[in-house]
Amino acid sequence: MYELTSSEAATLLAILAKDGGGEGADVAASGIPTSTFFATRRKIYDAGWLTDRYVPNPWAVGVRAIDCVIVTPGPAERTRLVAAWSRRADNVLLWSGLNVLFGLFFRTEEAAPPVDGGRTVTVAADTGSLPVYFDYSRPWSRFIGVERDTGYPRSLGEGVAPPMRAPLSGVATLCLQDRTEASPSPRTRLWHSPSDRSRSEERLVEKGVVRSRTFLNLETLPSYERRSLGEIVFLTGELRSGTSSPEVLGALHNDCHVSPLLLADDGRRMILLALGQTEAGAARRTKLPRAAAPVTATLASRLRDLEMTIEPTGSVGKIVDHRYDRLFRSEPAGSAVTSRGVTTPPPGVRG
Numbered sequence: 001m002y003e004l005t006s007s008e009a010a011t012l013l014a015i016l017a018k019d020g021g022g023e024g025a026d027v028a029a030s031g032i033p034t035s036t037f038f039a040t041r042r043k044i045y046d047a048g049w050l051t052d053r054y055v056p057n058p059w060a061v062g063v064r065a066i067d068c069v070i071v072t073p074g075p076a077e078r079t080r081l082v083a084a085w086s087r088r089a090d091n092v093l094l095w096s097g098l099n100v101l102f103g104l105f106f107r108t109e110e111a112a113p114p115v116d117g118g119r120t121v122t123v124a125a126d127t128g129s130l131p132v133y134f135d136y137s138r139p140w141s142r143f144i145g146v147e148r149d150t151g152y153p154r155s156l157g158e159g160v161a162p163p164m165r166a167p168l169s170g171v172a173t174l175c176l177q178d179r180t181e182a183s184p185s186p187r188t189r190l191w192h193s194p195s196d197r198s199r200s201e202e203r204l205v206e207k208g209v210v211r212s213r214t215f216l217n218l219e220t221l222p223s224y225e226r227r228s229l230g231e232i233v234f235l236t237g238e239l240r241s242g243t244s245s246p247e248v249l250g251a252l253h254n255d256c257h258v259s260p261l262l263l264a265d266d267g268r269r270m271i272l273l274a275l276g277q278t279e280a281g282a283a284r285r286t287k288l289p290r291a292a293a294p295v296t297a298t299l300a301s302r303l304r305d306l307e308m309t310i311e312p313t314g315s316v317g318k319i320v321d322h323r324y325d326r327l328f329r330s331e332p333a334g335s336a337v338t339s340r341g342v343t344t345p346p347p348g349v350r351g
Helices: 006-018 036-047 075-088 135-144 168-175 199-207 245-256 294-298 324-328
Strands: 048-054 065-071 091-096 102-109 119-123 129-133 210-216 225-240 263-267 268-280 305-313 319-320
Touching: 006 036, 006 048, 006 135, 048 324, 065 263, 075 091, 075 102, 075 319, 091 324, 119 263, 119 268, 119 294, 129 245, 135 225, 135 268, 168 199, 168 210, 168 324, 199 210, 210 225, 245 263, 245 268, 245 294, 294 305
Parallel strands: none
Antiparallel strands: 048 210, 065 102, 065 119, 091 102, 091 319, 129 263, 225 268, 225 305, 263 268
């Protein structure tokens, strides 16, 4: 069984810490020769261990709310939900585990919520918070035992005041390059690079209207030192009075040495996704404890009505995986996408 080398692990960390394709990543911080870094980066992307996506600032492109949904349906209901969710133009992510369906919907005001049941957290520009949005840099840093600044946590749609007249066509052009099917403007490499962007597109990235993000593909990633990030933890709970998501994040990070890859709340309910490591090649679940303090006790003091489902990484199918290009394409009725393939802008925003 192939295992990651130390150079590959360090290169992965350098790219995830840079977060945006590894072009101009801090090679010196990786501790490996420059020529080795560039050769290893190509291998990593060719092997499918990393994926780059252009992620639009949702509030700058007309998104009214982001729905994070976890359901545990029966077989018949699962089939129906997978078909219904994956047809929606606002569905940008749909993961299906042995027990859990997890979906993300960048919903416009014209679209209906995706589901009445299940566990749903809805974040808007002025309600709720999304302090961590699929940031794998710190979890990977901790996994390989390298303590360094990785830029964690990365959020979504925060920290930048979106322009009132966002040029949506430029955002669409970038996001459509990430389509899995043939693209009219294919990239010359698997990772994002500033050299592939026009000056106007680069300005959109600089202003935070759209960001280049790098995501780790756990299902294809080999083990490292006989360990794997072999579990995804899906957790929800009700925030106790006076508790906020940033406080929960700080407690997990500082007390437990656990860094969630996703954390969202609507002011009342919180959804958290975290990674667990397992012994590589074990015939049964053999979780390797790494937390400095008990995670469950830390969460229970800040959340009530905890619900947690643990899925083996290899069992989680990515039916829709960070497909933000779907927001800019013609789709069935119910989406806010025009026949020209550009999301209908909100009042005051011109495409």
